Amino acid sequence: MPFLILTRSGFDDLAASIDAGAVGFHINPGVASDDELARLRSAGARVHVLAALVDPTDTGAVEGALRTAARDGEPVWLERGSAPAPPAAPAIERAPATPAAAEEHQALHHRLARTAGVVARAALRTLTDPGGRQPMIVPYIGFGNPGKLWVKGRVLDESIFREQHGDDSRWRNFVALYQRLESDEVAGARVRAHFQGQAYDTVSDRGGYFSFEIAPQQALPGGSHTVELELPDTRGPARASADVIVAPASARFGIISDIDDTVLWTNVTNKLNMALMLARSNAHTRKPFKGVAAFYRALKRGASGNEDNPVFYVSSSPWHLFGPLVEFLRVQGIPLGPLLLRELGMRQVFKLTSHGNHKLEKIELILSYYPDMQFVLIGDSGEQDPEIYAEVVRRHPKQVKVIYIRNVNPDPARIDALDKLIEEVSATGTQLILAPDSVFAASHAAADGLINVDRLASVRSDKKEDDSVLPGV
Incomplete structure (x- = not known):
């Protein structure tokens, strides 16, 4: 996938954060030195220096450069980084270090971001119908107990997203991803929920999100329930149905799992590479970690x-990706359950911001609905999952049964930090298991009485099948 780089800051951000051998660079003259260009080429990158200097504030010039950079119908990623810094070579005049100059550079950054949006929207309009859009409700999967339900959704001014298929091109995948990330939220919309003959009203917030906490008139049995939603003030009005999962009496424990680099390989520690992966694939072509599907089914x-233990997914991925993630779970045969994702705006989606507070808050929310239930926590060592789960144990030592951490970071310093957490968690009577793969975790779960020993064969078979599809992963 090619990148169009017009400023020095854009070059610094991209060259330092992606696999150079996997992409092409179209670079403004003077932005990078000859040595830097040579290093990119030696790493396997396709490097092209533009024939003439392109002013990043000139929309027409940028659009022309994008057309030149396009290869075989692939989308071109235009930098959207911080305010441009002075270039490496004298071909572009160095700006004076004054408050006025800094303010002008910040304005330039905003214009560049708008240019990227204009170009992307123009491309999107060639594949979608721009007319006749009405506000719509996007319901998420809710959860609850016999006496209380939690329901969440979003109001968008957008058409229904097109269903994706296994043979979709990279361009189609890119358009589908962009469409979800650039959806137009509707703030201040009145949303009404109907359940057991009662109506409940709320208003969508600045991001278009809304939520309900519903106390049913009659105690609910375990299983799936439906809450009807509508926008009573719109033409139609717009309606949708939210599925809400109530844990059955047969459930012996719950499962709370991360998604990024635990169920699905996303390289979440590198947001740009994660964006490339999402843009190049869809639910039919992405693959889970080996053996995950069978292990989660066994849990x-x-x-x-026949316990029907509830499964919850807590992730730092934005709510924009709810649909693709649900479809991924369905296609891959991984048990479906409520997803608690992150409320982010378009400009925040791929920022390297802390996600610990978000995950901890959502886990606290789940535990509050099931105060008498123990949980199995599953994550990976790539980011903060072990630290977050250890904090959950500190706060709720009786509600955590065991922690499984997929070891994806071989750094000795990280292993030492995990050893300390293992000791700390063990002192509370809870185990933190550092597992190299799903078979190892499943073997421990079988020995601990969490899954039937007979299910180990299916986990091994699932991993072997994934090995044949994803060699070397």
């Missing part, structure tokens, strides 16, 4: 095989 069934 849901439990030792008796």
Whole structure:
């Protein structure tokens, strides 16, 4: 996938954060030195220096450069970094270090970001119908107990997203991703929920999000329930149905799992590479970590095989990706459950910001609905999952049964930090297991009475099948 780089700051951001051998660079003259260009080429990158200097504030010139950079119909990624810094070579005049100059550079950054949006929207309009859009409700999967339900959704001014297929091109995948990330939220919309003959009203916030906490008139049995939603003030009005999962009486424990680099390989520690992966693939072509599907099915069934233990997914991915993630779970045969994602704006989606507070808050929310239930926590060592889960143990030592951490970071310093957390968690009577793969975790779960020993064969088979599809992963 090619990148169009017009400023020095854009070059610094991109060259330092992506696999140079996997992409092409179209670079403004003077932005990078000859040595820097040579290093990119030696790493396997396709490097092209533009024939003439392109002013990043000139929309027409940028659009022309984008057309030149396009290869075989692939989308071209235009930098959207921080305010441009002085270039490496004298071909572009160095700006004076004054408050006025800094303010002008910041304005330039905003104009560049707008240019990227204009170009992307123009490309999107060639593949989608721009007319006749109405506000719509996007309901998420809710959860609850016999006496209380949690329902969340979003109001968007957008058409229904097109269903994706396994043979979709990279361009189609890119358009689908962009469409979700650039959806137009509707703030201040009145949303009404209907359940057991009662109506509840709320208003969408600045991001278009809304939520309900519903106290049913009658105690609910375990299973799936439906809450009807509508926008009573719009033409139509717009309606949708939210599925809400109530844990059954047969459940012996719950499962709370991360998604990024635990279920699905996303390289979440590098947001740009994660964006490339999402843009190049969809639910039919992405693959889970080896053996995950069978392991999670075994946990849901439990030792008796019919426990129907609830599964929750807590991720730092934005709510924009709710649809693709649900479809991924469905296509890959991974147990479906409520997803608690992150409320982010378009400009925040791929920022390297702390996600610990978000995950901890969502786990606290889940535990508050099931105060008498123990949970299995599953994550990876790539980011902060072990630290977050250790904090959950500190706050709720009786509600955490065991922690499984997929070891994805071989750094000795990280291993030492995990060893300390293992000791700390063990002192509370809870185990933190550092697992190299799903078979190892499943073997421990079987020995601990969480899954039926007979399910180990299916986890091994699932991993072997994934090995044949994803060699070397």
